[in-house]
Amino acid sequence: MESQIKEIIARVLNVDLSVISNDLSSGDIPEWDSVGNLAIISTLEQELDVEFPLEDLFDLTSVRSIVDEVNKLIND
Numbered sequence: 423m424e425s426q427i428k429e430i431i432a433r434v435l436n437v438d439l440s441v442i443s444n445d446l447s448s449g450d451i452p453e454w455d456s457v458g459n460l461a462i463i464s465t466l467e468q469e470l471d472v473e474f475p476l477e478d479l480f481d482l483t484s485v486r487s488i489v490d491e492v493n494k495l496i497n498d
Contacts (some may be wrong), residue, residue, distance in 0.1 A: 423489075423492065423493060423496065424489050426470075427466065427470075427485075427488060427489050427492055428442040428485065428489075430462070430465055430466055430469060430470075431462055431485060431488070433465075434458065434461050434462050434465050435451070435453040435454055435458055435461075435462070436453060437451065437453055442485060443485065444484075444485050444486040444489070445484070445485070445486065446484065446485045447483055447484040447485075448483045448484070449483075459482070459483070462482075462488070463479065463482060466488070466492065470492060470496075472492060472495045472496065473495070474491060474495070478491060
């Protein structure tokens, strides 16, 4: 699942997959701004059939936090 999430993030941000590491956070690259973050969240919800709780959206600011949250939603 983690590799699929990273592929989606890379595609949405239009960057090479090699740029996407667990430690990458919004603001680390110009493509990952607030609009990019919303696009990532929206695309993940559509493609992975998950729905992020509204109260968690502001915490989804790194690849690691997004992967952890998706795993939590899928396993609940």
